[in-house]
Amino acid sequence: MKNSSRFRQLLIGSTYTWMVVLALIPYLILFIASFLLPGDDQLVQSGLSFSNYQHLISPAVFSMARSSILLAGVAALLCLLVGYPFAYILAQSSAKVQPLMLLLVMIPFWTNSLIRTYALVMMLKANGVINQVLMALGLIEMPLQLMYTQTAVFIGLVYTLLPFMILPLYAALKAVDPRLVEAGRDLGANWLNTFFRITVPLTTPGIIAGCMLVFLPALGMFYVADVLGGARSMLLGNYIRDQFLIYRNIPMGAAASVTMTVAMGLMLLLYFFASKRLNREAMQ
Amino acid sequence: MSRRLKWIYAGLVYAFLYLPLVVVAIFSFNDSKYSLAWHGFTLRWYEKLWHNSSLMSAALNSLLIAGCAATLATLMGTVAAFIMHQYRFPGRKLLFGSLFVMMMSPDIVIAISLLLLFLALHLPLGFPTLLVAHAVLCVPFVATTVYSRFHGFQRDILDAAKDLGADEYQVFRFIVIPLALPAVVGGWLLSFTLSLDDVIISFFTTGPDFEVLPLRIYSMVRLGIKPDVNALCVVMMGITIVALVLSRTLLKEKE
Amino acid sequence: MDKPVIELIEVNKQYNGEQALSDISLRVADGEFLSLLGPSGCGKTTLLRLIGGFESCTSGTLLLDGMPVEGIPPEKRAVNTVFQNYALFPHMSVFDNVAFGLRMARKAQDEINGLVAQALKRVQLTGRERRRPSELSGGQQQRVAIARAIVNQPRVLLLDEPLSALDHRLRKQMQRELKRLQRTLNISFILVTHDQDEAFAMSDRVVVMQGGHIEQIGTPMEIYEEPVNLYVADFVGDINVLDGVIEQQSGPQTFAAMVEGAQVSLRSKRNVTPGQRVHVLLRPEDFRLELEQDVAKSRDLFASFHQAKLKGTVQRLYYQGATYDVEVTLEDGKTVQVTEFFDEDSEDLSFKPGDKVILGWYEGWEVVLPYEK
Numbered sequence: 035m036k037n038s039s040r041f042r043q044l045l046i047g048s049t050y051t052w053m054v055v056l057a058l059i060p061y062l063i064l065f066i067a068s069f070l071l072p073g074d075d076q077l078v079q080s081g082l083s084f085s086n087y088q089h090l091i092s093p094a095v096f097s098m099a100r101s102s103i104l105l106a107g108v109a110a111l112l113c114l115l116v117g118y119p120f121a122y123i124l125a126q127s128s129a130k131v132q133p134l135m136l137l138l139v140m141i142p143f144w145t146n147s148l149i150r151t152y153a154l155v156m157m158l159k160a161n162g163v164i165n166q167v168l169m170a171l172g173l174i175e176m177p178l179q180l181m182y183t184q185t186a187v188f189i190g191l192v193y194t195l196l197p198f199m200i201l202p203l204y205a206a207l208k209a210v211d212p213r214l215v216e217a218g219r220d221l222g223a224n225w226l227n228t229f230f231r232i233t234v235p236l237t238t239p240g241i242i243a244g245c246m247l248v249f250l251p252a253l254g255m256f257y258v259a260d261v262l263g264g265a266r267s268m269l270l271g272n273y274i275r276d277q278f279l280i281y282r283n284i285p286m287g288a289a290a291s292v293t294m295t296v297a298m299g300l301m302l303l304l305y306f307f308a309s310k311r312l313n314r315e316a317m318q
Numbered sequence: 319m320s321r322r323l324k325w326i327y328a329g330l331v332y333a334f335l336y337l338p339l340v341v342v343a344i345f346s347f348n349d350s351k352y353s354l355a356w357h358g359f360t361l362r363w364y365e366k367l368w369h370n371s372s373l374m375s376a377a378l379n380s381l382l383i384a385g386c387a388a389t390l391a392t393l394m395g396t397v398a399a400f401i402m403h404q405y406r407f408p409g410r411k412l413l414f415g416s417l418f419v420m421m422m423s424p425d426i427v428i429a430i431s432l433l434l435l436f437l438a439l440h441l442p443l444g445f446p447t448l449l450v451a452h453a454v455l456c457v458p459f460v461a462t463t464v465y466s467r468f469h470g471f472q473r474d475i476l477d478a479a480k481d482l483g484a485d486e487y488q489v490f491r492f493i494v495i496p497l498a499l500p501a502v503v504g505g506w507l508l509s510f511t512l513s514l515d516d517v518i519i520s521f522f523t524t525g526p527d528f529e530v531l532p533l534r535i536y537s538m539v540r541l542g543i544k545p546d547v548n549a550l551c552v553v554m555m556g557i558t559i560v561a562l563v564l565s566r567t568l569l570k571e572k573e
Numbered sequence: 574m575d576k577p578v579i580e581l582i583e584v585n586k587q588y589n590g591e592q593a594l595s596d597i598s599l600r601v602a603d604g605e606f607l608s609l610l611g612p613s614g615c616g617k618t619t620l621l622r623l624i625g626g627f628e629s630c631t632s633g634t635l636l637l638d639g640m641p642v643e644g645i646p647p648e649k650r651a652v653n654t655v656f657q658n659y660a661l662f663p664h665m666s667v668f669d670n671v672a673f674g675l676r677m678a679r680k681a682q683d684e685i686n687g688l689v690a691q692a693l694k695r696v697q698l699t700g701r702e703r704r705r706p707s708e709l710s711g712g713q714q715q716r717v718a719i720a721r722a723i724v725n726q727p728r729v730l731l732l733d734e735p736l737s738a739l740d741h742r743l744r745k746q747m748q749r750e751l752k753r754l755q756r757t758l759n760i761s762f763i764l765v766t767h768d769q770d771e772a773f774a775m776s777d778r779v780v781v782m783q784g785g786h787i788e789q790i791g792t793p794m795e796i797y798e799e800p801v802n803l804y805v806a807d808f809v810g811d812i813n814v815l816d817g818v819i820e821q822q823s824g825p826q827t828f829a830a831m832v833e834g835a836q837v838s839l840r841s842k843r844n845v846t847p848g849q850r851v852h853v854l855l856r857p858e859d860f861r862l863e864l865e866q867d868v869a870k871s872r873d874l875f876a877s878f879h880q881a882k883l884k885g886t887v888q889r890l891y892y893q894g895a896t897y898d899v900e901v902t903l904e905d906g907k908t909v910q911v912t913e914f915f916d917e918d919s920e921d922l923s924f925k926p927g928d929k930v931i932l933g934w935y936e937g938w939e940v941v942l943p944y945e946k
Contacts, residue, residue, distance in 0.1 A: 041487045046407055049398045053416055056454045060431035067434055120331045123324045135328070137566060142335045144511045145558050148532045149551045152539050153338035156345065163341050196335065246422060254426035257517055261539055271426050271518075278430070278522070284437075291430045295423070302422060474660035477627055480647040481654045482674030482725065492673075496664045 061295070067288035086289035095273070102270045105184070106252035109191040110245045113199035116192075117244065121203035122233075136204070143197035150194055151261050158186055158262070182264035190262040191252045198251070199244040206240020207233070239309035246301040253294060270294065339555065346548035363549040370546055376534035377550065380514060381557075383445070383530060387452035388509035394453065395460025395509075396502050400494060402461070403468040404476060421458040428455060429522035436523065443525030451523040452513045459512060460505035463569070467501030468494075500568040507565035511558050577636075578603045578728055578761050579624060584633030586619055586785075593619045594785045597633070601729070601763060606755050608764045608772035611782035611808070617765045620782075621731050624763065626650045638728060648677070653722035654731040658738065659714045661706040667693070667717050668702035674725040692724035695754065712743045719754070729761045736771065748774050769809045773797070781805045803945050806854050813860075813909040815853040816944070819845045828941075834905045837881035841941035850944035857912035859938040862899060865929040883932040885909075887924045899924055901932060 069082045089095060124135055142150060157163045158180040165177040180186055210233060218228035234241075256271035270290060277287030349360035367373060398417065402410060420428070432451045433443075441447055479493045480486075495502075517532040524530060531554070538547055577600035586594040594616045601607050609617035622628045623635065626647035635642055642650060653674070662670050671692055675685045693699050696716035706714055715735060722730055732751075736744045752775045755762045766772050772779045773793040781788045781796060781804075789796060789805045800806035803814065817832030819839075828839045832853050845851060861877075865884065868874050884904050891898040899911045911932070916923055924930065 039486075041485075041490070042401075042405060045397050045401050046405065049394070049401055049413065050409070052394050052398075052457070053413065056432070056435075056450065057416055057420055060435040063434045063438055064427075064431040116331065119327060123328050133566075133570075137563070138332060139335075140562055140566070141555075141559055142339070144508075144515055144562050145339070145555055146515045146517070146532055148517045148535055148539075149342075149554055150338065152535065152547070152551060153342045155539065156341050157338050163337075193334070193338070196331075243422075250422075250424040254424045254518065256426075257521075257536055261536075274426060274430065275521075278433070284434070287430065288434065291427050295427050298419075298422060298424065298427070302419065471663065474656040474658060475662060477625075477647070478654070478656055478660035478721075479662070479673065480627075481625060481652075482721065483648045483677035484673070485646075485648055488677060493662060497662075 064288050064291055064295075067285050068292045069289075070285045072283045072285055086285050087293075089286065090289055090293060098268070098273060099270060102253055102268060102273075105188060105191065105268065106249050109188060109195065109252045110199070110248040112192050113196050113248045114203075114241065114245060117196060117199035117203055118241075121200050121207055124200070124204050125207035139197050139200050139204075143201060147194045147255070148257055148261075151190055151258050154190055154193055155181065155261060158189070181262060184263065184268065186262040187259050187268055190258040191248075191255065194255065194258060195248040195252060198247040202240045202243040202247060203237065206237040206243075210236045236312065239305055239312060242301065242305040242308055246298070246305065249301070250294065250298055253297075342548050343552050343555075345545065346552045348545075351545060363545045364553075367546040367549045367553070372529075373531075373534060373546065373550060376529045376531045377553075379528060380531035383448055383452060384510045384513035386449050387456060387513045388506045390449065390453040391456030391509045392460050392502060392506040395457045395505055396464050396498065398457065398461040399464035399468060399498075400490065402465060403473075404489075404494075417458040417461050420454070421462070425455070425516065425518040426522075429519040432519070433522045443523060444528045445524075448520060448524040448528060448530070451519050452516065455516065455519055456509035456512050459508055460502075463505040463508065464498055464501045467498050467569075471497055504565040504569040507561045507568070511561045511565075514554065514558060576603055576639075577601055578605075578638060579763075580634075580636040580639075581620075581624075582634040582636070584620075584623065584630045584635060586616075586623065586628065587631045592785055594623070594630070597785075597787060599780065599787065599790070601761050604759050604761060606752070606762045606764070606775055606777045608766055608776040608779045609782060610766055610769060610772040610779050612767055614784075615782040616785040617767075617780075617782050618733060619785075621654075621733055621763065621765050624729070625652055625654045625731050651728040652731060653725050653727040653729075654733060655718045655722050655735045657733045657735070659706075659718040661714055661717055661721070663706055665705075666702065667698065667704050667706070667709070670706065670717055671721045671724050673721065678725070688724050689720075692720040695723065695757075696720045696750075711739055712747065715739065715747060719751075723754070723758060727760065729763060730755075730758075732762060732764045734765055734767070736766075737768075744771070751775060773809075781808060783808075799940060800854070800942075802942060803852060803854075806940065806942075811857055811910060813855045813857065815855065815907070815909070817851055817853055819847050819849045819851060821847045832881070833883060833903050833907055835881060835883045837883075838879070839939060839941055840937045841939075843941055843943075845941060845943070852942045852944060854940040854942060855909075855934055855938070857898060857910045858896075859934050860909070860911040861933045861935060862901070862911050862913060862924070863931050864924070865931050868931045878931060878933040880936060881933045885930050885932055887926050887928040887930055889926055890924065901930060903932070 068086055069084065071083060071085065090099065124132065124139070127135055155162070159165075160177045160179070160181065162180070164180065165174070168174045169177065214232055214236070215228055218232045219225075223231065253269060254271035254274070256269055256275050259269045259272050274287045274290045277283045277290065346363055347359050347361070348357055349362070350357035398413065401407070402413060429451065432447075432454060436443060436447050475497075476489055476493060479489045484492065514531075517536065520530050520532055521536075524533070531550075535547060535550070538544070579599075579601040581597050581599045584594060584597040585592070597616075597620060609620060611617045619628060623630055626642070626645060626649075629643065637650065637652065662673065665673070668689055671689045672685050675688060680688070689702075690699070693702065696719050698713065698716050698720065701709065701713065706717065709717065715738075718735070735751075736747050739747060748771060751762070751764075755775075762775075764772070764775065773796075776793060778790060779793055779796050780790050783804055789801045791799075796805060797809055800809065806812045806814075815833050817830045817837070817839075820829045820831060823829045823838065826840055826842055828841065828845060830837055830839050830851070830853075832839075837853075839851075839853065863874060863878075868878065868882075885901040888900040888902050888908070891900070893912075896912050896914055899913055900908060901911055902908050909932070913923065
């Protein structure tokens with residue numbers, strides 16, 4: 035009895051300690067730091083203020099943030115449009131090929147995204163594969179300027195994050211009871227109607243999860259913007275990094291991170307309510 | 319959708335995902351420094367990579383940190399999964415929620431909050447801070463993997479062990495660990511690849527004394543590409559694929 | 574019952590403010606086969622888990638061999654459980670499953686070998702020691718679960734719906750084997766089940782539960798023939814409930830009453846008073862049924878219906894194999910089910926839909942209960 039409860043306390047205690055010290059406290063520090071001001075000799079000054087957040091909505095920063103959000107949002111949307119049909123095909127595929135098809139999605143998912151970004155450079159650069167192929171086909175005479183453009187960053191985000199959209203969608207689609215789809219067909223709905231009235235609503239939580247897994251990292255992947263977009267920093271992630279490494283303005287960087295966390299919180303809530311609603315409806 | 323259309327569509331998506339990787343792989347064996355044209359098969363970039371001590375040491379550092387972080391994360395994640403499955407204690411749902419939030423958190427937020435913690439504690443950035451940061455990243459993944467495995471076997475089994483006289487440590491030692499082993503090893507391998515995959519957290523939480531591969535590649539790519547980087551990328555992809563296939567096989571065994 | 578092996582005194586159990594068990598008092602005799610019978614959610618499994626040590630009671634006392642066991646974890650109780658889905662350890666062989674409890678008790682290897690062999694022999698699984706549970710059939714897994722529990726020589730064996738996953742034929746066979754095992758081991762078995770036939774076939778006593786209460790405790794015969802209320806009567810088999818009013822006492826334990834619009838004579842050990850509304854419970858096989866025209870023709874037949882002559886019309890017949898059920902509508906509109914045996918001498922059924930019939934019952938087979946609804 036004594037041993038049992040001591041063992042239990044040890045396990046629960048160590049997990050709590052881990053979560054408090056390495057998750058809760060860091061987030062609290064981040065939150066508090068976002069209300070401080072940068073100091074000259076010290077890293078931060080004491081005294082609370084909202085000026086960091088005010089600065090975030092100042093025109094210069096705000097236009098950067100807006101274009102970053104737009105870029106990430108469109109990337110998420112495009113990933114969804116490309117990924118949903120693919121995940122659907124994947125979920126419907128026969129049990130024989132499905133494990134292999136899934137593995138082929140997971141390999142890029144787990145491959146270092148910097149390596150994948152680098153691989154994209156090989157495709158996009160002036161003497162890269164795309165330009166060479168287009169020139170060899172006689173479609174263009176001069177190499178296209180693909181690298182160091184907003185388009186390149188955009189392609190980079192979609193390319194890196196597409197598997198992050200496909201996998202949650204696949205999981206959600208697999209969970210859809212095939213009898214529901216059959217029932218839809220049986221009741222006279224055609225393929226399109228069944229898809230939009232049954233399959234899509236049932237996979238809403240998966241759609242939200244996928245969008246979250248693309249949108250949030252897309253805001254932060256500064257190295258993709260660096261490598262493919264050149265000197266101009268375009269993403270919130272570049273801004274945060276610069277505040278830390280170049281301007282030594284920790285509170286400002288913290289404020290931008292908190293803003294991202296709030297965005298994540300909102301999306302999580304959306305996800306939570308969507309899946310809860312679905313569960314509740316499934317119960318009835 | 320007709321069958322053929324489906325296959326064409328899936329093929330195009332795979333092509334999009336794999337073409338750049340295949341190109342890198344081909345170039346790593348091409349006997350030419352800059353040209354795209356095929357100049358014959360060579361292994362010299364791999365040889366060059368082998369003798370590039372800074373690249374090799376960064377690669378070894380990456381593997382070291384991945385191994386250590388995966389081990390630490392597996393330990394903590396398995397414990398978290400076990401207590402969430404087996405015990406009812408205050409804050410259990412909160413623990414569930416926090417792990418989920420940690421899993422969904424953008425890397426940059428995790429990186430910065432941990433960086434602030436390390437700064438506040440005046441810890442010099444290097445191996446220990448990077449190790450902890452990567453473990454923090456991986457714990458939720460291990461916990462959910464192992465937890466779903468626990469969920470797969472009946473709660474009754476643990477009750478049965480207790481009924482037959484096993485105390486909580488013995489339940490853990492003789493029932494939980496052997497049953498969860500495939501998931502635990504799978505979780506370790508996932509953590510290993512997750513750590514190798516990471517760029518952002520490494521960027522913020524390691525110091526100049528302990529350089530890891532992604533950061534090395536990052537600076538190289540910005541300065542100009544050399545073919546030995548191709549070779550390195552292929553090696554890294556190979557490691558990822560092996561770890562991934564292994565973990566998939568292990569996790570699948572439960573059926 | 575001088576030395577109960579288990580005694581519960583006014584045990585209560587609450588889950589998140591909901592009363593799962595209320596005021597359970599129960600004594601289980603040494604060597605007794607007791608069943609907890611009730612629908613799902615009646616608290617029978619909670620009660621079993623309480624005895625097993627997997628739950629603790631909110632209030633009340635639980636004694637095992639006269640000693641309170643509150644706070645003693647399952648691994649320290651001389652009680653073992655056969656779980657509903659067997660809960661065999663999938664990563665261990667049959668031998669290791671059965672040896673688990675002995676190893677936890679740090680028995681010597683020689684002793685373990687002997688005891689496991691003996692237990693496996695008891696459940697007729699000798700020779701399967703090296704198999705994994707997944708390589709066994711459902712019935713064999715069931716036997717392993719039983720062997721794993723009894724090898725520890727518990728004072729009480731708890732069985733949580735152990736046969737529910739088996740098919741009908743195997744279930745019957747396992748019922749007989751369990752009963753035989755219990756006799757050989759001479760320890761107490763407590764069986765949780767929602768299957769009335771199973772409880773009746775095996776048990777010395779049955780505890781009928783509902784909504785966390787004990788409704789009735791008794792031998793299977795008592796429960797079936799003298800249910801204390803409508804719930805018990807209804808749960809343990811088909812029953813017809815007739816409504817009536819007592820008119821006067823006509824003798825010791827005999828009453829004149831008006832039941833479903835007919836003058837009848839009732840027998841009851843209960844104290845009922847003139848003017849009281851009552852239920853008269855009759856199982857389908859308790860009824861006597863004759864064609865109205867036959868009764869009118871024969872004076873003897875007429876006399877044999879002296880207690881009750883309810884008039885009705887045959888609605889439908891249901892073939893049941895050895896018997897057939899007749900659905901009869903009484904004059905006041907109430908429908909009752911009557912079970913009739915086939916007439917050995919005649920190939921035809923005695924009744925057909927539309928027949929006018931007289932309905933009575935065998936003397937003393939009726940159960941009179943106070944009005945409940």
